[in-house]
Amino acid sequence: MADKLPNTEVNLLSIERYWFLTWTTYGSWLPGDKRGFTNPEHNSPDTPTALPNPALQSFAKQQMKGPVVFLSRLHATSLFEQFQETARYRNWLLCAVAIMPTHIHMLVGVPNDPEPSKLLADFKSYGSRTLNSRFGRPQSGTWWTESGSKRRLPDAHSVEATVNYLRNQPNPLLIWTRDDGIESPRKRPAD
Numbered sequence: 001m002a003d004k005l006p007n008t009e010v011n012l013l014s015i016e017r018y019w020f021l022t023w024t025t026y027g028s029w030l031p032g033d034k035r036g037f038t039n040p041e042h043n044s045p046d047t048p049t050a051l052p053n054p055a056l057q058s059f060a061k062q063q064m065k066g067p068v069v070f071l072s073r074l075h076a077t078s079l080f081e082q083f084q085e086t087a088r089y090r091n092w093l094l095c096a097v098a099i100m101p102t103h104i105h106m107l108v109g110v111p112n113d114p115e116p117s118k119l120l121a122d123f124k125s126y127g128s129r130t131l132n133s134r135f136g137r138p139q140s141g142t143w144w145t146e147s148g149s150k151r152r153l154p155d156a157h158s159v160e161a162t163v164n165y166l167r168n169q170p171n172p173l174l175i176w177t178r179d180d181g182i183e184s185p186r187k188r189p190a191d
Contacts, residue, residue, distance in 0.1 A: 015093050015109035020162050021120050023148030026140050027068035028102035032056030066140030070101045075131060076173035079104070082130040086122055095159070096177040098166040105169065107153075107162050116150035124148070 029035070032053035071079070076099040083106065087094040093109035108119060128143050153159050163177055 014111055016111055017113055018095070018107065018109045018153040018159050019116050019119055020151040020153055021106045021108065021123065021148060022103060023120065023124060024103040024145045025069040025071060026066070026138065026142050026145055027064050029145065030060040032060060064140065066138055069138050069140070069143055071099060071173060073173050075135065078130050078134050079127045080174055080176060082126050083123055086126045090122065096163045096166045097174070098169040098172055099174045100169060100172055105166050107159065107166065116152070120148050120150055
């Protein structure tokens with residue numbers, strides 16, 4: 001029997017779904033990348049990423065409208081504050097956040113069953129608005145790549161494993177979990 005999801009109350013709304021959201025900064029992980037990439041056919045749990053495609057990656061690079069966007073610690077702090085505000089306003093439960101220079105991971109619990117694309121779009125949109133107002137718009141006109149990964153977590157074990165995964169991100173600008181608070185970036189031993 002699968003573990004039941006934690007029943008957490010936020011503003012008297014019961015959390016029914018947990019989503020693991022991931023998105024990248026503009027130009028940092030192009031389609032066709034040798035590390036693999038997600039697309040509609042490769043974006044569900046236990047599905048491998050799409051295979052590298054150098055021609056697709058080269059084409060994507062030629063289409064770029066500005067340099068790759070890298071986040072700083074100041075960006076990360078501003079984003080985290082906005083993510084908290086967005087979650088509070090929407091009555092979503094922000095469970096964990098990991099912000100790295102080129103991508104963001106987030107675990108969020110939601111009441112009812114909103115479209116995961118709405119969750120991702122709201123966090124990215126309000127995050128962009130904050131970054132634009134504090135740091136100016138990037139040359140490309142956007143901070144993020146299009147879309148992102150939206151993985152539904154089916155049980156409590158998956159939620160716990162995702163929190164642990166976020167806690168152990170290499171070279172983070174900011175890591176936060178509901179239990180731990182903000183963690184300063186950790187020095188990792190050289191490999």
